[in-house]
Amino acid sequence: MFGILLSRWRQGHRTISFPSGQPTLPDRFRGLPVIDQSKCPSGCRECAEVCPTDAISFDAKGLQLDLGRCIFCSDCVQACPEKAITFTPEFRLATRNREDLILNEHELRLADALDEKIRRLFGRSLKLRQVSAGGCAGCEVEVNVLSTVVFDLGRFGIQVVASPRHADGLLITGPVTQNMLLALQKTYDATPTPKIVIAVGACAISGGPYIDHPEAHNGADSVLPVDLYIPGCPPHPLTILDGLLRLLGRIEASAGHKSSK
Amino acid sequence: MSETLRMLTLHNGGARPVQEVPTLDWQQFRSVILNSVASGAHVAAMFGHVPDGKDCVEIFAVLADRESGQIHVAKSTISENAYPSLTIDCPQVHLFEREIAEQYELLPEGHPWLKPVRFVKSHRSNHGTSKRPLIGVTDFYRVEGEEVHEVAVGPVHAGVIEPGHFRFQCHGEQVFHLEISLGYQHRGVESKLMGGPNKRTIHYMETLSGDATVGHTTAYCQSIEALAGCKVPARAQVLRGVALELERLANHTGDLGALSGDVGFLPTASYCGRLRGDFLNMTALLCGSRLGRALVRPGGIVYDLDESRAKELLNRLETTMRDVTNAVDLLWNSSSTMSRFEETGKLSLETCEQLGIVGPAARACGLECDVRNDFPAGIFRMSHIPVSTAVTGDVFARAYVRWLEIQRSADFVREQLQALVGGTIKTTLGELAGEKIVVSLVEGWRGQICHVAMTDPRGHIARYKVVDPSFYNWMGLALAMRNQQISDFPLCNKSFNLSYCGHDL
Numbered sequence: 197m198f199g200i201l202l203s204r205w206r207q208g209h210r211t212i213s214f215p216s217g218q219p220t221l222p223d224r225f226r227g228l229p230v231i232d233q234s235k236c237p238s239g240c241r242e243c244a245e246v247c248p249t250d251a252i253s254f255d256a257k258g259l260q261l262d263l264g265r266c267i268f269c270s271d272c273v274q275a276c277p278e279k280a281i282t283f284t285p286e287f288r289l290a291t292r293n294r295e296d297l298i299l300n301e302h303e304l305r306l307a308d309a310l311d312e313k314i315r316r317l318f319g320r321s322l323k324l325r326q327v328s329a330g331g332c333a334g335c336e337v338e339v340n341v342l343s344t345v346v347f348d349l350g351r352f353g354i355q356v357v358a359s360p361r362h363a364d365g366l367l368i369t370g371p372v373t374q375n376m377l378l379a380l381q382k383t384y385d386a387t388p389t390p391k392i393v394i395a396v397g398a399c400a401i402s403g404g405p406y407i408d409h410p411e412a413h414n415g416a417d418s419v420l421p422v423d424l425y426i427p428g429c430p431p432h433p434l435t436i437l438d439g440l441l442r443l444l445g446r447i448e449a450s451a452g453h454k455s456s457k
Numbered sequence: 458m459s460e461t462l463r464m465l466t467l468h469n470g471g472a473r474p475v476q477e478v479p480t481l482d483w484q485q486f487r488s489v490i491l492n493s494v495a496s497g498a499h500v501a502a503m504f505g506h507v508p509d510g511k512d513c514v515e516i517f518a519v520l521a522d523r524e525s526g527q528i529h530v531a532k533s534t535i536s537e538n539a540y541p542s543l544t545i546d547c548p549q550v551h552l553f554e555r556e557i558a559e560q561y562e563l564l565p566e567g568h569p570w571l572k573p574v575r576f577v578k579s580h581r582s583n584h585g586t587s588k589r590p591l592i593g594v595t596d597f598y599r600v601e602g603e604e605v606h607e608v609a610v611g612p613v614h615a616g617v618i619e620p621g622h623f624r625f626q627c628h629g630e631q632v633f634h635l636e637i638s639l640g641y642q643h644r645g646v647e648s649k650l651m652g653g654p655n656k657r658t659i660h661y662m663e664t665l666s667g668d669a670t671v672g673h674t675t676a677y678c679q680s681i682e683a684l685a686g687c688k689v690p691a692r693a694q695v696l697r698g699v700a701l702e703l704e705r706l707a708n709h710t711g712d713l714g715a716l717s718g719d720v721g722f723l724p725t726a727s728y729c730g731r732l733r734g735d736f737l738n739m740t741a742l743l744c745g746s747r748l749g750r751a752l753v754r755p756g757g758i759v760y761d762l763d764e765s766r767a768k769e770l771l772n773r774l775e776t777t778m779r780d781v782t783n784a785v786d787l788l789w790n791s792s793s794t795m796s797r798f799e800e801t802g803k804l805s806l807e808t809c810e811q812l813g814i815v816g817p818a819a820r821a822c823g824l825e826c827d828v829r830n831d832f833p834a835g836i837f838r839m840s841h842i843p844v845s846t847a848v849t850g851d852v853f854a855r856a857y858v859r860w861l862e863i864q865r866s867a868d869f870v871r872e873q874l875q876a877l878v879g880g881t882i883k884t885t886l887g888e889l890a891g892e893k894i895v896v897s898l899v900e901g902w903r904g905q906i907c908h909v910a911m912t913d914p915r916g917h918i919a920r921y922k923v924v925d926p927s928f929y930n931w932m933g934l935a936l937a938m939r940n941q942q943i944s945d946f947p948l949c950n951k952s953f954n955l956s957y958c959g960h961d962l
Contacts, residue, residue, distance in 0.1 A: 199786075199787060199790060203724065203728075203783050203786075203787055206780070207728050207731075207783065207784065222741040222742050222745055224742070224743075224744060224745030224760060225741065225746075226745050226746070226751075246656055248660045267660060267750075268751075269750065270751055325613075327613055328618065328619045328620055328642070329620075330641075330642055330958075331642070331644075331664070332666060332667030332958050333666065333667045333956065333957070333958050334667025334668065334670075334748050335667075336617050337668055337747075341730075341734055343617075344727070344730035344731050344733075344734060345731050346730075346731050360613075370642070373641065373642060373643055374592075375575075375592040375641045375642075375643055376612065376642075378592070379620065379641070383613050404664075405661060405664055406644045406646075409645045412644045412645070429750065430748065
């Protein structure tokens with residue numbers, strides 16, 4: 197008993213101050229990609245050609261990057277002859293709409309809070325059922341981490357619960373494989389209304405590395421209405437936490453950040 | 458072993474012409490496998506392959522001989538729709554035969570447990586009238602009788618974990634049998650590797666099993682580099698080894714915490730949860746990603762470890778290991794925890810060898826197997842990590858082996874970082890040679906990862922076989938649950954901590 201108390205003192209207090217304080221991320225962390233289109237030589241398509249998930253495309257307005265498809269691999273950075281693409285340390289990436297994840301000349305519009313009525317229900321207590329619907333279990337690693345003492349999800353009234361019947365919504369990871377389709381639909385149906393759906397990771401948003409595979413559907417919104425998109429492969433735990441807190445109105449919607457020059 | 462003379466001999470990560478793989482008739486094929494296994498070899502892989510333009514299936518067997526450090530390969534051609542099963546005489550192949558039956562519609566006659574593995578459509582699209590089987594619809598094993606009941610769990614589980622279906626045949630609290638039915642995570646990766654490598658290949662490798670990214674990408678790179686005849690710089694080999702051991706440190710620490718949580722011992726559970734994250738952050742210090750994404754690439758690695766970064770990593774390793782030691786000591790000194798760990802979920806050495814179990818689960822039964830020691834490649838040729846074993850084969854042994862490995866991995870990382878070899882970290886890969894075969898083994902944190910690659914005449918991938926350690930081990934969990942209390946399932950499950958996506962691919 198004394199040993200346990202002594203080690204409790206030794207291990208110390210480990211919960212980070214986020215969201216009141218700003219976290220330090222590793223210097224090589226790849227957050228929001230920023231594209232300086234003024235550097236792009238005309239006709240150059242190097243980045244789009246190497247992108248494994250075809251997240252980069254070109255239209256009349258120039259280069260577009262789909263953050264929902266991006267797996268933050270930086271293959272494009274290495275392919276670009278002009279160093280026009282850089283990954284910034286910006287970890288705040290979650291949005292409410294799928295199209296907000298398409299980066300071109302305007303700013304990334306970060307997630308707004310839920311409507312007042314739903315927020316009154318979920319704002320101080322949100323119970324989520326997590327469903328892995330394919331994928332690599334990387335997102336599960338980072339969702340699980342939120343329950344450790346470092347992030348301590350419980351202090352925000354957010355909890356992952358064991359049954360959809362106890363849940364206010366689903367947190368979905370994976371591209372929704374054919375073999376998980378029915379189980380996912382049943383879990384959704386078993387969740388009482390009103391309910392929300394959160395798609396975590398490139399797979400759940402767009403199919404990720406498995407885009408257009410015959411064995412997988414291209415993400416959660418191909419089968420269910422999605423209320424929050426959290427990009428990454430996998431997203432950093434802080435990206436997920438930031439997204440959840442924005443959805444609940446616990447972090448004030450600031451005016452996003454510039455994604456393109 | 459005279460039998461091995463009839464097979465092609467390879468070394469871990471060494472390519473040879475595909476034509477040199479001898480084609481044996483089924484009787485010879487059967488006897489080389491049985492005799493090799495009887496003298497201690499492990500069936501690392503057995504898989505089907507349809508030769509270009511032909512209407513037959515070749516079955517390849519890859520036997521890893523831990524004594525000699527050699528890998529033996531042979532094949533047999535099946536032109537009928539059935540062949541006599543080997544499973545009764547060699548249980549190690551039970552799941553491989555089921556997989557071949559599902560992927561190539563070849564019936565292993567006399568297989569005692571023939572059921573779908575992943576519930577997928579056959580790879581032979583032009584063959585028969587194969588319909589897609591419905592997931593989870595199969596002939597489940599049932600115990601009948603008064604007071605016997607069945608408990609079915611999943612695919613969606615209560616925690617943040619992957620999907621799988623478990624059926625327990627119970628008498629009161631006692632489990633007579635557990636049947637595990639998977640396939641929910643199947644996303645069709647293996648068939649997408651054909652014709653590669655292309656721009657997605659490396660990313661498939663990174664996400665075969667997301668918590669074993671470094672292990673699987675290293676196995677892939679080893680095979681691709683062998684096919685291209687590319688020599689990886691020593692510094693890259695060292696840093697790959699460091700990243701692999703950091704992956705092991707993070708996961709083993711997390712597992713010890715989760716095991717504590719499953720018996721309600723919260724101090725170690727909560728400390729190890731945090732400490733696992735500290736190891737993940739060390740990997741992020743190296744490459745920006747906590748799971749080691751975008752680090753290992755064919756030809757070397759992407760991120761270098763400059764002197765100040767190496768120093769920072771060493772400092773973090775010291776403080777983290779001090780806290781891990783403190784947290785884990787609490788576990789061993791808590792008698793209530795130990796009484797829950799000991800004698801729970803026992804696997805005998807005999808069963809372990811019969812099933813071909815790998816990794817910490819096998820070492821916990823006293824089986825000395827570790828790819829880093831038996832088939833050393835890369836930095837492990839130069840720097841040896843002692844094999845950690847235990848004898849009791851129970852939850853305690855699986856936990857204790859992890860603790861031994863944590864200490865030895867930390868020693869290895871420390872040693873490498875203190876005298877980091879100089880030089881470049883990447884070299885150009887070059888073209889892949891045509892019509893070659895290579896077997897690549899890596900000791901991932903769950904155990905042996907086996908990749909087999911074969912190229913066509915143009916140097917494209919003709920067949921790429923991935924065997925995740927979980928594929929060998931799931932049946933081990935099922936057998937460890939026999940005659941246990943059903944309430945001990947979470948504990949037993951966590952003591953194996955197998956991957957669903959690595960199995961389902």
